[in-house]
Amino acid sequence: MSSTATLAVVAPGALATIQDLGRPGWRHLGVPRAGALDPGLLRIANVLAGNPQGAPVIEFFVSGPTLKAIDAPLTLGLAGDFAATLQRADGQRLQLSPWRSVTLQPGDTLQAGATRATRVGCIAVAGLAVPLVLGSAATYTRAGLGGHQGRALATGDVLTAAAQPLHSGTALAQRVLRWPPAAPHAAPHAASLAASSAAFSAAATAASQATSTVPIRVVPGPQADHFDAAVLDGFFAAAYAVSADADRMGVRLLGPALAHRADKGSEIVSDATVPGSIQVPGNGQPIVLLADGQTAGGYPKIGTVISADLPRLATAAVGASIRFQAVSVAQAEAIARAHEASLQQLLATVQALVLDGDIDLNAIYDSNLVSGMIDALDRP
16 A cells, blocks of 8 residues: 555635644744634644644635545544545445544545634644645745745645555544533533434534633733723623624724723824734724734733633634633633643544444443342352
């Protein structure tokens, strides 16, 4: 068998790009970190595919790509609130729930469906090989950096991956996330659901919608003094909607206009920005910078979304209602540590996928099948 496998892009979907955890350390030269809008989603997809957690994946918006295995088996990890259709080379069609891996045999095609409660999905490819630029495979389209040749995926593109060994001479082992997340990289769901059941997808979607009202936490500043106390209070009391003006660079929010103090004005001498910076231009409608956001800007920043909550905002669907809550730097650091611990717990629930008709060994091992045992040699 060949040592490599190729995956053809039959249709790219919407703004599908290769992303990893980004390229830190270059902002002083004007190069954004880029990378996945939701690092937790990327890590889940990679674990499902059997990759290192930070390996590059395909990230897409709203409408997923259609991918075809060409010459060798390939394992894909599907992470996000979307279903998929597997078209086997022999014509068989299978509907797949999310949060699982799937093996494509040569000639098989996978079509990722539209996202539901969020606007971003991830597909990991086991052994995906992408050249590094400035230490990262992350695509930054505005500068033409990373894969795929520094642009979004297009029809006819071919990706290369390490060929996967066969198990038992027939198929590759599959994995599933045992507890579907309530939202991207959230704490484990409260109930166990069979990976093959229709309830799996429905419960994940309902849980994601239920968590959409959880506030996005923000550290005020660094230019919070450009707004008086009443405006700051209003910002943390009001609801904002995610507008259609949203991409990997940032998301514009719609809601009550935030008036700048007359003595401070609506502009500053350009200074550093980071993902999560909340800029307020002259029209008072806040803009939250994301992974591809510029490295400096001249609008006052009323606050900075904390790293644990930024993926939730970055992947929120157009029209989603957003509320903000002020926290301190110390609180943000504690939340980040708890968030990472929660994600590790979630990743630990990835296990072998049990298909209909298979024996669920995990269920057997977790159950007390025999009770009341005694020792025959234990005489009174």
